[in-house]
Amino acid sequence: MAKELNTREDNYSQWYNDIVIKADLAENSSVRGCMVIKPYGYAIWERMQAALDKMFKDTGHENAYFPLFIPKSFFSKEASHVEGFAKECAVVTHYRLKNDEDGKGIVVDESARLEEELIVRPTSETIIWDTYRNWIQSYRDLPLLINQWANVVRWEMRTRLFLRTTEFLWQEGHTAHATKEEAVAEAEQMLRVYTDFAEEWMAMPVLRGVKSINERFAGAVETYCIEALMQDGKALQAGTSHFLGQNFAKAFDVQFLNKENKLEYVWATSWGVSTRLMGALVMTHSDDNGLVIPPKLAPIQVVIVPIYRNEEQYHAVCDKGREIKQWLEKADIRVKLDDRDTQKPGFKFNEWEFKGVPLRIAIGPRDLEQASVEIARRDTLEKETYKVEGLVEKVRHLLDRIQKNLYQKALDFREQNTFQADTWDEFLELIEKGGFIRAHWDGTPETEQRIKEETKATIRLIPLKGKMEEGKCIYSGNPSKQRVVFARAY
């Protein structure tokens, strides 16, 4: 291997970190908990953004931009929201620096203290609903379907690249509706959008459901979520969509005149996914040889590596490589020709394998004679020789197969790691193995809390349209009507 990489088995957590850093996705910055997203990682995020943005627009949403700062008092307006959010956050207290009088560099100018502190947004419900008050007067102003791409800050004590960082990038949708039904339908629609994105673009199968009260978003009436299973058996919440009821409309006094000319509070949703998805992507597909990226999100889908012994051969295979590159680019395939003469082919093979490029095409002098190339798949590591004739179609077909194979592999993994527990002992045994555990629960926050304290497992979701089944809570023995999904989670 070109780079030192811990294996998943030896040290899963270090394996993840190695991949993120050595595949040039991101790194820690000089600012505690804040990451730098490097060009290669950012190029994947841009593809995620583009795909999601199109899905949002296709479902009628528009983008807008709201302030980074939120007045402190706004957080107190929605009672449960403040409990969940306003505590661990970056607080701006001053607006000026000055030269230190003792000549020791620059210091905060104490005379420039803000009357009211500003909070760097941890999420934007409050500032947005404060704005919506002026935008919504009548039912004709509804629905209001808005999304924002932004950075947010939550002062996390323990951070991990992509998975939990103090600053992260995300999108947050904030919609306003005339009726409860419409708002619920919107929250459910966006859960479907997230599901489609996770499965079709990220090749990452997800379970859908709603959160228990303990895990619900601060200020929501119902939190819908998608949950994926990582290779270490831990769950990862990949996206949430909240039905907010009239909570924020009441907190910020947003009312509208309905068709009967009566004032009503507006119904709300909010929904978001973040750069956390980058972490989920890495952990779903990568292996002990490095990163694996599904073709639809890969910044480079095909890398062409010339094989040669002398300068004459170098030029000949590079010429062919350029020709193939052009054919593929015409077919909208993203290709890189690695014609560096400072590195050996073996080094390049390792490098692109480590960086997760789905297909590698090697061209050597013998290939030129035989009008063939060698193609290696990143997902299976299989190599095969193909004729140059019909290559574009072949590549397209292979990329498609890789995309599907990665999904199927992840789905198989999840199925193999989804268990049923019917007793507390079974549960305790299974939770140590990792994976999703379907089990009965008595529906109380207290039981969930105790299970969490004893096992670190939480209810990841209550399945949507899940099979109804009479049973007994694994912990309390009290009656239950439906199995819920437990797991330890990121």
Next chain:
Amino acid sequence: MAKELNTREDNYSQWYNDIVIKADLAENSSVRGCMVIKPYGYAIWERMQAALDKMFKDTGHENAYFPLFIPKSFFSKEASHVEGFAKECAVVTHYRLKNDEDGKGIVVDESARLEEELIVRPTSETIIWDTYRNWIQSYRDLPLLINQWANVVRWEMRTRLFLRTTEFLWQEGHTAHATKEEAVAEAEQMLRVYTDFAEEWMAMPVLRGVKSINERFAGAVETYCIEALMQDGKALQAGTSHFLGQNFAKAFDVQFLNKENKLEYVWATSWGVSTRLMGALVMTHSDDNGLVIPPKLAPIQVVIVPIYRNEEQYHAVCDKGREIKQWLEKADIRVKLDDRDTQKPGFKFNEWEFKGVPLRIAIGPRDLEQASVEIARRDTLEKETYKVEGLVEKVRHLLDRIQKNLYQKALDFREQNTFQADTWDEFLELIEKGGFIRAHWDGTPETEQRIKEETKATIRLIPLKGKMEEGKCIYSGNPSKQRVVFARAY
């Protein structure tokens, strides 16, 4: 008119504000100096971003993302940079809030004070060069061509929507090079990119040049800029590209091994444009009927308005409207069919005129009979009847003509408002009229400063490859070799 709008002549400043607010581009938020960019305004910004982003990528740049926060001490490292930037900025001092013990809401938790304050980035040279130190070891790592799309904060005392806001959106390119020549070439290349964008997309002619020392970016060796002339005769700096020499490399100790295996400091550039361009766009083309948007940036290029007297007619003209919409959309033209039955055609005409949609197509019952439509141009307000046959080509042609006409109109305006002053009296007279003034200057910061104090005019730029011409400084009478461009500016 549908909306109350001040005329440019009566109150230019209020006219600008009216358009921004009433055309739904942006509004002030509850946070002092921070704006909300509304969906219609944001859709224009998204088109600007997409065009620029493609130009950056076509010239070999990649996007990345660096932290929002910068440790206070970083600003002290580059001496002139701190003078220019670090003073008026948002300072994060704490990372936690808590419930007030007296039950009066939430307060800052004084025990959660940061050891070192964090500054919300006003620009990112410092944090980026701190990062580059680890990315650059050898000449093989160069050039490093990176751009970032981000929000930045500068604590402005007087703010105006888009033109000067506490928080704004921008892109900042930060490149690193092995030689001075390469860095200078990069800075000049990006000035050309900005020029092309301003002229081809925004239909806004710009002058190119370099800044005098007084107006130079804090930390730059040379600041290249593009300057546009607004309809009130004031200049607006629309983009800057800085050659930073080795200043930041030295401040952050970024050295590389050159081909001769010797350590050298890296050469740098940075360059940026911001949501300020939205203000420039509004002020370059709009008129007393509202916003005017160049077709290439218009979120809606064509609006179709049905004319009808009864329900039967309504359905018939809407059917035709939908058909035309489909034809146009197939040709990648952005179309809206305004089929609201709650508003009269006259109201719709005014609304879309006010919002600057380049072309309006009206279809009434008589048009159906005659297989024709009426098309109105936003730029000239001319109306003409066209046959439905060949409509797509006609529309495409008109959009193209509008784009060119807007550019030509703005160019004519600039030419008519560019003057030469050869004496101080001439200068004083002309500066009151507004416009660009080409005049001789003795090259000293002191003279420029005095001219600014006496007239509020600054040197907007020293022309690139400007004609050399012997002359005498209008203020000091000292010798000068080249005219420079003065103006009052935004």
